[in-house]
Amino acid sequence: xxxxxxxxxxxxxxxxxxxxxxxxxxxxxxxxxxxxxxxxxxxxxxxxxxxxxxxxxxxxxxxxxxxxxxxxxxxxxxxxxxxxxxxxxxxxxxxxxxxxxxxxxxx
Amino acid sequence: xxxxxxxxxxxxxxxxxxxxxxxxxxxxxxxxxxxxxxxxxxxxxxxxxxxxxxxxxxxxxxxxxxxxxxxxxxxxxxxxxxxxxxxxxxxxxxxxxxxxxxxxxxxxxxxxxxxxxxxxxxxxxxxxxxxxxxxxxxxxxxxxx
Numbered sequence: 223x224x225x226x227x228x229x230x231x232x233x234x235x236x237x238x239x240x241x242x243x244x245x246x247x248x249x250x251x252x253x254x255x256x257x258x259x260x261x262x263x264x265x266x267x268x269x270x271x272x273x274x275x276x277x278x279x280x281x282x283x284x285x286x287x288x289x290x291x292x293x294x295x296x297x298x299x300x301x302x303x304x305x306x307x308x309x310x311x312x313x314x315x316x317x318x319x320x321x322x323x324x325x326x327x328x329x
Numbered sequence: 330x331x332x333x334x335x336x337x338x339x340x341x342x343x344x345x346x347x348x349x350x351x352x353x354x355x356x357x358x359x360x361x362x363x364x365x366x367x368x369x370x371x372x373x374x375x376x377x378x379x380x381x382x383x384x385x386x387x388x389x390x391x392x393x394x395x396x397x398x399x400x401x402x403x404x405x406x407x408x409x410x411x412x413x414x415x416x417x418x419x420x421x422x423x424x425x426x427x428x429x430x431x432x433x434x435x436x437x438x439x440x441x442x443x444x445x446x447x448x449x450x451x452x453x454x455x456x457x458x459x460x461x462x463x464x465x466x467x468x469x470x471x472x473x474x
Contacts, residue, residue: 227340250333251334251336252333252334280339283337283435285334294335294336296336296337298337298338298339298453298457300454301454301455301458
C-alpha cells in the first residue's frame with residue numbers, strides 16, 4: 223500500500239456519514255443507492271458523493287445487476303492498514319508477555 | 330443458504346500473469362496463503378485447497394467452473410465433510426483485470442452457508458492483503474502465524 227493509498231483510506235474513514243454507510247453495508251451487503259438512502263438523514267446527492275469517496279478508497283466495490291448498481295463493503299484496505307499499523311505493535315506486546323511468562327515459569 | 334454475496338477487491342502493482350501464477354502454482358501459493366490450490370484447472374475438473382502443514386490436509390474441495398488464464402477463475406467451494414452434498418457448496422469467481430498500471434483482483438463469493446460466510450469473511454481480506462504484499466514486495470504477510 224502506498225502512502226497515497228493509505229491517506230485516501232484514512233480520509234474516507236474520517237467522516238461519520240461514510241462510516242455509517244460502511245456499517246450499513248457490513249450489516250447487509252450488496253445494497254443499491256436507494257436502499258442506502260432509506261432511513262438516512264442525508265440527501266441522495268450527498269450519499270452519492272460519499273459513496274464515490276468510499277469507492278475511490280476501495281472501501282466499497284460495486285457490481286451491476288441489470289440496471290442496478292449494487293455496493294459491497296470491501297474490508298481489504300482496512301486489513302492492509304491493520305497489518306501495517308496495528309498488528310506490528312501488538313506483536314511487540316505479545317512477545318513481551320510471552321517472555322514475562324517464560325521468566326516466571328523458569329523460577 | 331443465503332443469496333448474500335461478498336465482493337472483495339485489491340489493486341496490485343503487478344501483471345495479470347503473476348496473479349494467475351500465484352493462484353495456481355503451489356510453490357507460490359503456499360508462500361502467501363499457507364495452502365496450495367491443486368487442479369489441472371480445466372472446466373469440469375476437481376480442485377482441492379490443501380494445507381502446507383506437512384500432512385497436506387485437504388481443507389476445501391470443489392469443481393472448476395471456468396478457467397481463463399490470466400483473466401478469470403471460477404469454481405465451487407465446499408467443506409471436505411460436505412464434499413458430496415453440492416447444495417452446501419458456495420461459488421467463487423476470481424477476476425483479474427488491468428486497470429491503468431495496476432491489476433485489479435476481484436473475488437466474488439456467493440451461495441454461502443452461515444459457517445462458510447464466517448470463515449471467508451475473515452479469510453479473503455487476509456489472503457488478498459498477503460497476496461498484494463507478496464507480489465509487490467516479495468514478502469507475504471505473517472498473517473497465519
